[in-house]
Amino acid sequence: MKHFGEPIQYLAREPIGLFSLIFTIAIIIMATIPTHIAPYDPYRIDASNTFKPPSPMNPFGTDDLGRDVLSQVIYGARTSMIIAVAAVAFSALLGTILGIMAGYYGGRADLTVSMVIDAKLSIPTFFLVLVVIALFGGSIANMIIVIGITIWPPIARVVRALVNSIRGSDFIEAARVIGASSIWIISKHIVPQIVGVVAAISILQMGSAIIIEAGLSFLGFGDPTLISRGKMLNIAQTYVEKAWWIGLFPGLFLFLTILSLNILGDRLYEYYNPRLREKVSYL
């Protein structure tokens, strides 16, 4: 495992990567200290200030209850990031453990895990999440658990394939010859090699987790006590003819957040798979 700085340098080398990095950091800051950044209290209802178009007072305008859209967008970052980080941490852990089991032990463990992945693939993720949330309610804990449980298969697949190819290496055989246990080999030889790729896919998965949460809130199944960009878009849809700014800005920030995460994830994946860049073409 190379030290931490090198992948960051790789990400920052191109303008798009640098922009994504800066935007992601900005979103993380918004998510951690929204009270210091937001100009107004996002929950404050002001009946005399409804549907104000963007102005110096309210740069993104106000919504149907006179709440400041910019402040809501900033607080919305928190909801997105909590869901993304928690759900992805959960799914990365689950996916890595199952992927290692399938890839390292093979045989029956591999069959079982592969079967579960295939079964999961036959049910579209968003539909599954929607049904479960509709049945059990959209509290933030429920959303984290359901999203975490539904998005692990891609991680498990990649980990399984990686572990499978590492398992055959000579140094693993050598370690086994000198009497290393499976646990030792996995933790000292295999995990350090797959951490980077798992991190890259996890960042990509954070993008999907944010999209799923926003979609749920947009349909009205999210946590009613939280400020979510998806929920703002739900309100925006009702007033789409009257007040375009309620729809444009929250979605734009949602989009840019997901875009930056996807670009970072792609770049990081490329960094840990140098072969991707060096593929030959004879045509």
Place this chain on the structure above:
Amino acid sequence: MINVIVERLPATLLLMLTSIAWSAILGIVLGIRASIKRGGAIDNISTMLATLSVSIPTFWLGIVLIITLGGMLRILPTQGMLSPANIGMKNLSPAIILDISWHLVLPSITLGMAYLGIYIRSVKSLLIDELGKDYILLARAKGLDRSHILWRYAFRTASPSIIAILGLNIGTMLAGATLTETVFAWPGMGRLIYESAIARDYPVIHGIFIFISITVILANLVDDMINALLDPRVRY
């Protein structure tokens, strides 16, 4: 109960097929162009388009299209499948068909956009894998025409996998249409999922669940059959 699902099916199928058609064709064309000239202008544009496409929340894209093309410019209809005057008409006269296609434009742009990136990326990576193989080098050494090599050799070999990707996405699209259909009030199955989830109509949700799973399995089966037809190595 079956009736409830079946009567929503035509609208969803229409939307799905239109979206698949334009996004798959554009995706395949861009994917091929990008893989031929890596690092070229088309490669850069299509890579960017693919990243945008997988990052943009469909429902927001829908809202933006409604705001701009539907609201400000008033070019295209934004809600439903028919103009108010035509609702209730059962027979398919040319005027009705035109009306439906006019209403179809924005929803199919929105839904297809979500899949365009997947098609571009997979076609590109499949073709790049193919173009790096030895038989392409041999074909070049023999002095064959480049476009001949591309279409008759590389694309042909990659085509079973490309079709597999199209088939795999049908299931996700059935459910993925939920958001698009909700934004545009399109009377299809995706909207039925939303309506029955809101109303906690469990029998209908179960029905759709089974229906989607069966569709995915059938799509995979058809996929395997086409694969067997296209790929002489596959035998069942």
